[in-house]
Amino acid sequence: KGRVLSGLGDPIDGQGPLRTTTTYPVMNQPPSPLSRKRITEALPVGVKAIDGLITVGKGQRMGILAGSGVGKSTLMGMIARNTEADINVIALIGERGREVRDFLERDLGEKGLKRSVVIVATSDQPALVRIKGAFVATSIAEYFRDQGLDVLLLMDSLTRFALAQREVGLATGEPPATRGYTPSVFALLPRLLERAGNSQKGTITGLYTVLVEGDDMNEPITDAVRGIVDGHIALSRNLAAMNIYPAIDVLNSISRVMIDIVPPTQMQAANRFRSLLATYQDASDLIDIGAYKKGANPKIDEALNHIDGLYEFLRQDIYEDALFEDTINHLHQSVGEQVVS
Incomplete structure (x- = not known):
């Protein structure tokens, strides 16, 4: 070594x-x-x-x-x-x-x-x-x-x-x-x-x-x-x-x-994370030019509410060591789920 x-x-x-x-x-x-x-x-x-x-x-x-x-x-x-x-x-x-x-x-x-x-x-x-x-x-x-x-x-x-x-x-x-x-x-x-x-x-x-x-x-x-x-x-x-x-x-x-x-709860949270991110990215052109009005589409509204949390989860400092348990808790929080201790 x-x-x-x-x-x-x-x-x-x-x-x-x-x-x-x-x-x-x-x-x-x-x-x-x-x-x-x-x-x-x-x-x-x-x-x-x-x-x-x-x-x-x-x-x-x-x-x-x-x-x-x-x-x-x-x-x-x-x-x-x-x-x-x-x-x-x-x-x-x-x-x-x-x-x-x-x-x-x-x-x-x-x-x-x-x-x-x-x-x-x-x-x-x-x-x-x-x-x-x-x-x-x-x-x-x-x-x-x-x-x-x-x-x-x-x-x-x-x-x-x-x-x-x-x-x-x-x-x-x-x-x-x-x-x-x-x-x-x-x-x-x-x-x-x-x-x-x-x-x-x-x-x-x-x-x-x-x-x-x-x-x-x-x-x-x-x-x-x-x-x-x-x-x-x-x-x-x-x-x-x-x-x-x-x-x-x-x-x-x-x-x-x-x-x-992984346990089913993590799989569900990961799938929900992907779904929210995909919805936001599909609508991002409309959102960026101000053509989307809040309330027109509940799925896009939900994605907009969570997008800052999703990007926050993806970001990580080069020298930050994320513990597995903390990561899973952060994942649940980013998609608006209650963390069960």
């Missing part, structure tokens, strides 16, 4: 060699489908919008989808610091060299680094090192899972992993297919993503960022990842422009296992 390694697993933090004799295969096989435990338990990550509305389960794989500059790395740092997982394994694949130290010292901080292992393969390194870095990080997560721990695997970004494989594919003579991506890219994604999840011993919860090209949520990598993972968290440039951070677009985000891991 607390170490920074290269894409090939060598220490690069100047703290000497790794003291271990255990070896793990880098290209390991995923657990058998029938040996995987079902996802039945929530993993609080300390971010209100996620814990309340897009709850992540232990062993779930989630995509974090966003264009450039919307706050993916900052959100990852918040999750790494605040999560209730036993250990973080963080893979920075294809990042700018300048951003690595920023992430370690500003986003992750001393508190986050103490219980993390960080794997770094910067954008200037060969494509094979960037690909290997993602698999090395997954192997390290598997090692800790086999110790019976709840592991959080954070990877930034899956898009740069795909670009590295495209580079290799084109160099070996593969034909470029959708938007220049080679067929091997789409074959390699499930081999990486399927290795996260539950085994009989422990859990790996995987959060993978996807850099959405041109803010097109249907571009090939985004589309392929959405079809493999168990849910996705979309970040919105519009919310970021309104200074709502983290800019999580809850209406376009989903956790496919949420219904299995």
Whole structure:
């Protein structure tokens, strides 16, 4: 824990060699489908919008989808610091060299680094090192899972992993297919993503960022990842422009296992939150130009009464650690429900 390694697993933090004799295969096989435990338990990550509305389960794989500059790395740092997982394994694949130290010292901080292992393969390194870095990080997560721990695997970004494989594919003579991506890219994604999840011993919860090209949520990598993972968290440039951070677009985000891991009261409150927010957003043009008169539509009136509370719930300071129980109480309050103590 607390170490920074290269894409090939060598220490690069100047703290000497790794003291271990255990070896793990880098290209390991995923657990058998029938040996995987079902996802039945929530993993609080300390971010209100996620814990309340897009709850992540232990062993779930989630995509974090966003264009450039919307706050993916900052959100990852918040999750790494605040999560209730036993250990973080963080893979920075294809990042700018300048951003690595920023992430370690500003986003992750001393508190986050103490219980993390960080794997770094910067954008200037060969494509094979960037690909290997993602698999090395997954192997390290598997090692800790086999110790019976709840592991959080954070990877930034899956898009740069795909670009590295495209580079290799084109160099070996593969034909470029959708938007220049080679067929091997789409074959390699499930081999990486399927290795996260539950085994009989422990859990790996995987959060993978996807850099959405041109803010097109249907571009090939985004589309392929959405079809493999168990849910996705979309970040919105519009919310970021309104200074709502983290800019999580809850209406376009989903956790496919949420219904299995949260009580019915939380599910009902989350559905009501979404319904109120959707009603307000549908009517926002009329409201902004002053064309809507109060009393014309009871649903819009209700949404107007609650909208400040909804946006207040979505906002969270970068260094604020939201406790799971407080988040659920805040969720009920934001939709006008009585909090039962």
